[in-house]
Amino acid sequence: MADNKALLSVEELKVYFRSEDEVARAVDGVSFDVGREETVCLVGESGCGKTVTALSVMGLVPIPPGEIAGGKILFRAKNLLDFNDSDMQKVRGNQIAMIFQEPLTSLNPVFTIGDQIGEAIQIHQTATQSEVVERSQQLLKDVGIADPAQRLRDYPHQLSGGQRQRVMIAMALACDPDLVIADEPTTALDVTVQAQILRLLDTIQKMRSMSVLYITHDLGVVSKIADRICVMYAGIIAEQGNKDAVLKTPKHPYTQALLASLPNREKRGQRLYSIPGTVPNPAYKPDGCPFHPRCQHTIQNCSEQYPGMCDYGDGHHARCPVLFEGGKGNWCD
Amino acid sequence: MISFIGRSIVQKIITLFFVSIVSFLIIHLAPGEPSQVDPMNPKFTREMVERFRTEFHLDKPLYRQYLYFFRDLFSGKTISWKDNQPVFKKIWERFLNSLPLFIVGTILTWTISFPVGIRSAIFRGGIYDRSSTFFAYLLISIPGFFFAYILIIFVVNQFHVPVIGMETFGIGDTAWMNRAMDRIWHLLLPSLLGATGGIAVLSRYVRSQMLEVEGQDYVRTAKAKGLTPDQVHYKHALRNALLPFVTMFGLILPGLIGGSVIIESIFAWPGMGRMAYEAILARDYPIILTLNFVSAVLVLIGTFISDLLYLVVDPRIRL
Numbered sequence: 001m002a003d004n005k006a007l008l009s010v011e012e013l014k015v016y017f018r019s020e021d022e023v024a025r026a027v028d029g030v031s032f033d034v035g036r037e038e039t040v041c042l043v044g045e046s047g048c049g050k051t052v053t054a055l056s057v058m059g060l061v062p063i064p065p066g067e068i069a070g071g072k073i074l075f076r077a078k079n080l081l082d083f084n085d086s087d088m089q090k091v092r093g094n095q096i097a098m099i100f101q102e103p104l105t106s107l108n109p110v111f112t113i114g115d116q117i118g119e120a121i122q123i124h125q126t127a128t129q130s131e132v133v134e135r136s137q138q139l140l141k142d143v144g145i146a147d148p149a150q151r152l153r154d155y156p157h158q159l160s161g162g163q164r165q166r167v168m169i170a171m172a173l174a175c176d177p178d179l180v181i182a183d184e185p186t187t188a189l190d191v192t193v194q195a196q197i198l199r200l201l202d203t204i205q206k207m208r209s210m211s212v213l214y215i216t217h218d219l220g221v222v223s224k225i226a227d228r229i230c231v232m233y234a235g236i237i238a239e240q241g242n243k244d245a246v247l248k249t250p251k252h253p254y255t256q257a258l259l260a261s262l263p264n265r266e267k268r269g270q271r272l273y274s275i276p277g278t279v280p281n282p283a284y285k286p287d288g289c290p291f292h293p294r295c296q297h298t299i300q301n302c303s304e305q306y307p308g309m310c311d312y313g314d315g316h317h318a319r320c321p322v323l324f325e326g327g328k329g330n331w332c333d
Numbered sequence: 334m335i336s337f338i339g340r341s342i343v344q345k346i347i348t349l350f351f352v353s354i355v356s357f358l359i360i361h362l363a364p365g366e367p368s369q370v371d372p373m374n375p376k377f378t379r380e381m382v383e384r385f386r387t388e389f390h391l392d393k394p395l396y397r398q399y400l401y402f403f404r405d406l407f408s409g410k411t412i413s414w415k416d417n418q419p420v421f422k423k424i425w426e427r428f429l430n431s432l433p434l435f436i437v438g439t440i441l442t443w444t445i446s447f448p449v450g451i452r453s454a455i456f457r458g459g460i461y462d463r464s465s466t467f468f469a470y471l472l473i474s475i476p477g478f479f480f481a482y483i484l485i486i487f488v489v490n491q492f493h494v495p496v497i498g499m500e501t502f503g504i505g506d507t508a509w510m511n512r513a514m515d516r517i518w519h520l521l522l523p524s525l526l527g528a529t530g531g532i533a534v535l536s537r538y539v540r541s542q543m544l545e546v547e548g549q550d551y552v553r554t555a556k557a558k559g560l561t562p563d564q565v566h567y568k569h570a571l572r573n574a575l576l577p578f579v580t581m582f583g584l585i586l587p588g589l590i591g592g593s594v595i596i597e598s599i600f601a602w603p604g605m606g607r608m609a610y611e612a613i614l615a616r617d618y619p620i621i622l623t624l625n626f627v628s629a630v631l632v633l634i635g636t637f638i639s640d641l642l643y644l645v646v647d648p649r650i651r652l
């Protein structure tokens with residue numbers, strides 16, 4: 001599956017959190033690629049390991065309690081998991097940047113916006129003070145903030161949530177990264193602001209021709225921006241493929257259930273479908289397919305054997321043998 | 334800004350007024366009276382007691398006594414009932430004695446607690462963290478007086494220097510070098526002992542503040558930028574962790590009076606803490622009340638300073 005041309009290629013990544021008497025397998029064998037100039041969406045209910053996957057790419061999983069239990073993270077064909085701390089610092093913010101879910105708490109309250117953006121520039125590049133100021137202003141302009149010179153002197157509490165998220169985006173763009181990871185960047189914002197931020201990210205991605213790994217629990221967002229989609233469930237990739245393939249012909253019961261629970265015009269006035277049950281605690285996942293207790297297509301095998309990936313061609317894979325060619329898909333032990 | 338300062342000063346004066354009433358009442362409601370301090374003393378005849386009571390207005394109603402006291406206080410005429418010395422002069426002398434103890438103790442406390450607490454937080458769970466935790470709890474649980482005696486015995490036996498009092502008796506004639514060394518030796522032990530409890534508590538507090546801040550989202554953002562661990566810890570985390578200590582910084586001033594009673598007693602150090610203690614035993618109301626008033630003023634000045642400092646260090650606070 002690993003395509004050599006991919007910018008980022010995550011292979012069989014496993015991240016566990018150990019506590020005194022249990023091991024939470026938050027990410028349990030995840031593989032996906034992000035190609036150049038591609039927007040890949042990582043979708044799944046909350047608690048299924050999306051943030052941990054993103055933090056692993058950044059080398060920011062807190063260790064301990066976390067532990068990278070296996071796999072590779074190839075960025076430009078080099079395994080980031082082999083990098084030492086100072087090599088990783090040169091990657092972070094410079095080649096891979098991350099935008100976080102909570103704009104309200106992700107900026108340091110005691111430093112000005114100018115300080116915080118300028119710092120992101122200076123850590124990786126040599127620039128004079130006036131160049132830094134000029135660049136920071138340009139960045140703020142790029143993310144659609146009015147009166148950038150004044151805003152640079154503001155503290156985070158003087159800005160609204162949407163403006164702060166724009167600042168976070170500006171900060172992420174400071175060193176022209178090849179890959180931007182956006183972890184639910186609009187979840188904490190209200191709906192109109194969400195749409196603006198989404199459009200902004202989309203424009204910037206095209207303008208700067210960078211790759212984006214966009215994390216969300218909202219399939220509605222996905223249809224607007226994704227090139228490819230990875231559906232994640234309980235620490236594994238349930239299904240992945242091109243946007244249209246996954247949204248129009250979903251092959252995993254979990255993807256189908258997520259789509260069924262989306263509101264749309266035809267369903268107006270009806271009760272919305274919701275998936276019964278909840279995401280399992282990563283320390284106590286059911287045997288076999290982790291989704292089987294909530295699945296409508298469960299057969300005997302599902303609770304006993306681990307499902308294998310089934311190939312639908314053109315990069316479309318789903319980890320559900322039951323729905324594959326009348327149940328002839330492969331199972332692992 | 335100006336209006337904030339004005340408002341704050343008015344508030345503090347009102348507070349001071351209520352504090353003065355309450356402390357006056359507490360002292361007068363406490364059992365015992367100055368005229369009864371030594372009923373066995375044959376010189377204390379009934380007439381003597383009566384004369385004493387009239388002279389110091391003890392026969393007047395409480396509110397009159399209160400007014401008399403503050404009239405004397407503000408005109409600087411308050412005198413000690415024990416030796417008829419002006420109270421301000423006595424307090425000033427003792428204050429000058431307490432000051433070096435207080436300054437050295439405070440410097441020791443703050444310069445040791447912060448590096449220890451910060452390091453423990455950054456390397457939490459490590460050997461450094463665990464041993465500093467152990468010592469902190471050890472210092473908290475050993476009573477100060479016990480620790481003091483152990484240290485005194487140790488220093489006297491090992492270095493053969495006397496440490497009781499402010500200076501060695503009869504040292505006045507020797508060269509100034511010897512006298513300076515002597516003063517430093519006498520100062521070091523009580524300051525260190527006075528500081529131990531503070532170091533133990535403050536370093537734990539610094540550690541917990543730092544730990545809390547290290548878990549904040551903006552620290553993760555700082556790491557995600559590719560900053561070095563030093564920049565993350567000492568710029569982004571520390572700056573936020575320090576904010577609450579600005580408040581404490583304002584509150585150390587009152588420690589000048591109450592903070593050192595035990596240490597001053599053990600080391601026979603003629604400071605303010607001991608003076609207060611002796612005054613209470615002797616029911617020397619003018620001294621007790623004046624010290625009370627002065628420490629209330631110090632508390633209010635301290636909080637005022639920390640309010641101002643907060644304005645400077647925390648951009649979120651605007652007027």
Ligand SMILES: Nc1ncnc2c1ncn2[C@@H]1O[C@H](COP(=O)(O)OP(=O)(O)O)[C@@H](O)[C@H]1O
Nearest residue numbers: 017024026045046047048049050051052053065
């Ligand atoms: N610092 C941590 N310590 C212990 N467990 C963690 C930690 N971070 C995440 N986890 C575990 O990983 C699981 C997945 O979390 P996360 O990746 O944040 O989910 P998502 O982003 O998909 O909502 C959580 O259920 C949690 O149990």
Ligand SMILES: [Mg+2]
Nearest residue numbers: 050051183184
């Ligand atoms: Mg998340």
